[in-house]
Amino acid sequence: MSYDYSEFAKKASEFVEQIGEEAKKAAKDVGPILSDLAEKAKPAVESIKEKATPVFYDVTSSFSEKPHLNTSDISRDAFMLKGKLSTQGYDWWWHSFTGTHSKTGEQKAFFVEYFVINPGLAEDEPVFGQLPENIQNGKKPSYVMIKAGAWGKNAKQIHRFFSFKDVTITPGAPYSLTASDCYASEGRITGSVNVSEEEKTAHPEWMSDVGRMKWSLSVDKKTAYNVGYGASRPVRDAAAFEMYWHAEGMKTEYSGTVEYNGELYYVSPESSFGYADKNWGADFTSPWIWLSSWDITSNNTGERLKNTVFDIGGGRPAVLGMKLENKLLGAIVYEGQEIEFNFSKAWMNPKTRFKCYETDEEVVWHIEQENTAFVMQTSIHCRKEDMLLINYEAPNGTKKHNRLWNGGNGEGTVRLYRKDRGERILLDVLTVKHAGCEWGTFSE
Secondary structure: OOOOOHHHHHHHHHHHHHHHHHHHHHHHHHHHHHHHHHHHHHHHHHHHHHHHHHHHHHHHHHHOOOOOOOOOOHHHHOOOOOHHHHOOOEEEEEEEEEEEEOOOOOEEEEEEEEEEEOHHHOOOOOEOOOOHHHHHHOOOOEEEEEEEEEOOOOOEEEEEEEOHHHOEEOOOOOOEEEEOOEEEEOOEEEEEEEEOHHHHHHOHHHOOOOEEEEEEEEEEEEEEEOOHHHHOHHHHHOOOEOEEEEEEEEEEEEEEEEEEOOEEEEEOHHHOOEEEEEEEEOOOOOOEEEEEEOEEEEOOOOOEOOOOEEEEEEEOOEEOOEEOOOEEEEEEEEOOEEEEEEOOOHHHOOEEEEEEEEOOOEEEEEEEEEOOOEEEEEEEEEEHHHOEEOOOOOOOOOOOOOOOEEEEEEEEEEEEEEEEOOEEEEEEEEEEEEEEEEEEOOOO
16 A cells, blocks of 8 residues: 655645744744843843852862861962963962161062973973064963062062973972072072173063072961962862962061172061962963061050961952952951951852052052951052062963052051941951052053
């Protein structure tokens, strides 16, 4: 028995055609509605982005216990440029401290940094991303840079570069880096830099000032700022953040000597007001904010507080490709009491408001942070004549931070409140000196 399907096929074709016309009509009618819905959904999408980070951290909490903010973790100080960060990444160990002139007794603030970029692209000589031919060819930088210098009048940053073949970096913790006479570890830093006027003129790609400095210092890290899950092993392995931060020594006591442009300075633990931290990642943040000090005097007692230190950093972190606006990490240890304002810890209900700006003579920071129990209002200013515009090139070879103010002589106040049934109870007004400070945004 055979069947004639022609009539059935004809009707099926007509039906499909009719459906197509109806679909076109529906799309025409529904299109504006969908567009309107998409516009209205934008705030919800932004809210989801905003909430994604704490959820992300809550998930990672299964990997480790919640650490106190003052929790040492030298594994976070280890060399991090592996995998994709080896060809699109930077890593640095930063130290800042105050010394006293051997003859005049004048104090001067210094800094030393051991900076590493794109080791997976290493050549026999350092590769500079700011060379015109490298910019034209899109060639990324690759080198170890020793950055050292001083703040105050005529502030300077002096750079020395090494190829990776001339550098030894311990792969795990505790870290160490050796490049000629330059050395860094958890307990000691040594080295020298020297750039002449002729070298600066011949090598603008060095991004360096003229000067010379030599240092030999012991490093005693007293208080850490551990940001928690944001720099934990699972989050590092996932490359979730664009920029990571760990302050193993937000209070660090340094001891030793510095020779700066022919002048000798002694560095003593109790007056070094030192700071040591670590940053690494694939790119820098914008805006870029940093404030820290332990030269702090209580308004309540009039005495300098020996067990108090604060640290604030961040600006616009990127997590899983999403930019999070106005997010800072902050902590204060107030005479042993640990108080943290960490946007990644949702259970603390953290909130941050800040305003940073330049005047003709100063850079100014106004930051208010709060959690469920405390409020910290930080107001710092620093004279531009005591600061410098610090230079870095990013792993992709660009130099987007061309007005990144950096200093070590900030002054101001921290007002600390306790919350009580909706009221703010003032605990103390802290007078701050010798504050490390940083502020800048990407150039247009």
